Amino acid sequence: MATDSVLTHETEQEIWSGGKEPFKASYGKLMMWYFLVSDAFTFAGFLIAYGALRFSVPTWPLPDFVFSSLPFGIHHAPLIFVTIMTFVLILSSVTMVRAVQEGHHGNKNGVVFWMLMTIFGGLAFLGCQAWEWSTLIGVEHMTVTTNPFGAHTKDGVYLENEYGHPYAPGEKAETFTAGHTYLIEKAENPETGKLDWVQRKMKHTDGTESVQQFGPKAFGALFFFITGFHGFHVLSGVVFLLIIMVNVASGLYHNRGNHYEMVEKIGLYWHFVDLVWVFVFLVFYLL
Amino acid sequence: MADLDIEAGKKVVFKGLILLGVITIIEVMIALVGNGHIIEGFHLPKLIMYPAMIGFSLYKAYFIVFEFMHMRYEMQGLMRSVLLPTTLLIWAVIAFFQEGSAWKHRREQIKTWNTEQANQKPSTPPAKEIEGAK
Numbered sequence: 062m063a064t065d066s067v068l069t070h071e072t073e074q075e076i077w078s079g080g081k082e083p084f085k086a087s088y089g090k091l092m093m094w095y096f097l098v099s100d101a102f103t104f105a106g107f108l109i110a111y112g113a114l115r116f117s118v119p120t121w122p123l124p125d126f127v128f129s130s131l132p133f134g135i136h137h138a139p140l141i142f143v144t145i146m147t148f149v150l151i152l153s154s155v156t157m158v159r160a161v162q163e164g165h166h167g168n169k170n171g172v173v174f175w176m177l178m179t180i181f182g183g184l185a186f187l188g189c190q191a192w193e194w195s196t197l198i199g200v201e202h203m204t205v206t207t208n209p210f211g212a213h214t215k216d217g218v219y220l221e222n223e224y225g226h227p228y229a230p231g232e233k234a235e236t237f238t239a240g241h242t243y244l245i246e247k248a249e250n251p252e253t254g255k256l257d258w259v260q261r262k263m264k265h266t267d268g269t270e271s272v273q274q275f276g277p278k279a280f281g282a283l284f285f286f287i288t289g290f291h292g293f294h295v296l297s298g299v300v301f302l303l304i305i306m307v308n309v310a311s312g313l314y315h316n317r318g319n320h321y322e323m324v325e326k327i328g329l330y331w332h333f334v335d336l337v338w339v340f341v342f343l344v345f346y347l348l
Numbered sequence: 349m350a351d352l353d354i355e356a357g358k359k360v361v362f363k364g365l366i367l368l369g370v371i372t373i374i375e376v377m378i379a380l381v382g383n384g385h386i387i388e389g390f391h392l393p394k395l396i397m398y399p400a401m402i403g404f405s406l407y408k409a410y411f412i413v414f415e416f417m418h419m420r421y422e423m424q425g426l427m428r429s430v431l432l433p434t435t436l437l438i439w440a441v442i443a444f445f446q447e448g449s450a451w452k453h454r455r456e457q458i459k460t461w462n463t464e465q466a467n468q469k470p471s472t473p474p475a476k477e478i479e480g481a482k
Contacts, residue, residue: 084426094430105437109444116448117455125383139385144376151368155361158416162357332416336409342372343405347379348398 087319093326097333100294104337107290108344111283118277122210124346126242130196143346146189147338153182154335161328164321169309172324176306179331183299190292194285202247205285208276209245209258213237217265224248225259237263245273284345291341294334301327364415368408375404 076083084091115121125139132142156178163171197203203210219235221227223246228234237243247256260272305327308314314321378400382392414420419427 084423084429086422086426091426094426098430098433101434102437105434105440109437109440112441113444113448113451116445117451119452119456123383125379125385139383140376140379144372147372148369151365151372154368154412154416155365158361158364159358162354162361166354329417332412335416336412339405339408339412343375343401347375347401347405 087322090322090326090329093329097329100333101337104287104290104340107283107287108340111287111344114277114279114283120212120214120240120277122208122212122276122280123240123242124348126244127210128193128346130200132192140346142189142193143342146186146193147342149182149186149189150335150338153179153186154332156182157328157331161321161325164309164314164324167315167320169312169315172309172321173306176302176309176324180299180302180306183295183302183331186295187292187299190288190295194288197284201244203281203284205282206278208278208280210280211243211245211274211276213239213241213243215239215265215267215269217263220262220264220270223259223261225261242276243273245275287341288345291334291337294337298327298331298334302331360415364411367411371404371408375401 075081086094128143129139130136130142131138156175160172160175160179163175201209216238217236219237222232222235225248246259248259249255250257260274262270262272264270305323309321309324314323377386378392378397380386381390382394382397384391419430
């Protein structure tokens with residue numbers, strides 16, 4: 062027994078005394094893992110802030126109302142566009158796995174091909190995000206400080222139509238129930254010719270009257286900062302993928318003779334970006 | 349890792365694609381059906397929807413880390429040094445969500461106090477004081 066423990070002690074010392082890889086992973090790969098741990102904590106900090114702020118207000122805009130537009134003028138398609146974005150990212154993650162596998166088999170052309178596919182996936186995702194952002198900013202007028210997505214706290218009926226005018230005789234008034242999300246639209250003011258918010262008047266079933274209120278102020282800032290931070294990760298991932306793809310094509314990693322380990326490292330980063338999207342998708346679009 | 353042959357590798361990739369895709373569709377379907385977008389007037393209780401969606405997402409995360417990022421094939425020491433620190437986030441989630449609820453509770457309390465005070469004091473004396481100051 063005593064000799065056993067002495068032996069383990071000695072071997073452990075040997076493993077950790079330098080010149081060897083105790084985790085059987087190279088310095089670069091290990092440090093990529095630890096960078097990803099720290100990055101995971103950054104994203105977790107953002108998402109937990111989102112959760113804490115959401116818990117701190119009585120109502121929150123429902124994602125299946127906020128994210129319900131599609132390109133080509135399609136509306137009322139809840140969550141379909143972000144689901145497509147998720148598929149694009151999953152696909153690019155899968156092509157990255159193929160690139161790493163081809164690297165292990167030393168197939169240079171295979172690595173370049175699958176990395177190129179991954180880059181296309183990343184660019185497609187960024188394009189989708191650009192469209193999503195421009196719709197929210199340009200069409201729905203959401204900014205970092207203004208959130209036009211409010212929610213009803215009580216049941217009731219609108220006293221005005223969606224342009225802020227009283228209902229015409231015979232026109233059926235729109236009703237709503239507590240918890241429903243609405244969008245405060247902008248319409249041209251005939252006097253000034255500028256776009257103004259139209260906060261529709263409404264009457265609740267308990268007899269009180271009020272106008273549409275703006276939603277929780279933090280929503281826009283949280284959305285743009287968190288999805289923007291993730292999008293920036295995708296963008297830098299695309300840049301690094303491009304650089305490493307060019308290096309693969311030039312034969313640099315082939316000459317190193319370490320089974321294209323650089324491709325494996327950028328692969329870890331790329332999968333991490335997909336991993337973060339799983340949670341961004343969960344908290345922003347599903348819950 | 350390196351001894352995975354090409355066919356076996358492609359199988360893992362295909363399995364991953366189908367698995368992640370199907371789970372994402374299930375998650376979106378839970379959200380859409382649960383919020384009454386598919387069947388008119390049918391809603392799922394949040395107490396079922398939320399744990400299901402969180403559970404599926406955690407499984408996706410597990411699959412990406414262990415299969416796509418090859419954590420399964422790494423040394424146990426590496427695995428522990430990467431995964432154990434993330435358990436701190438369990439504390440962070442509990443602590444900050446509780447704090448968020450406390451903010452909400454406090455705001456509601458302040459609102460009730462303010463309405464109580466407004467009902468107790470008649471609003472005329474302060475108005476007079478302002479006039480006097482002029």
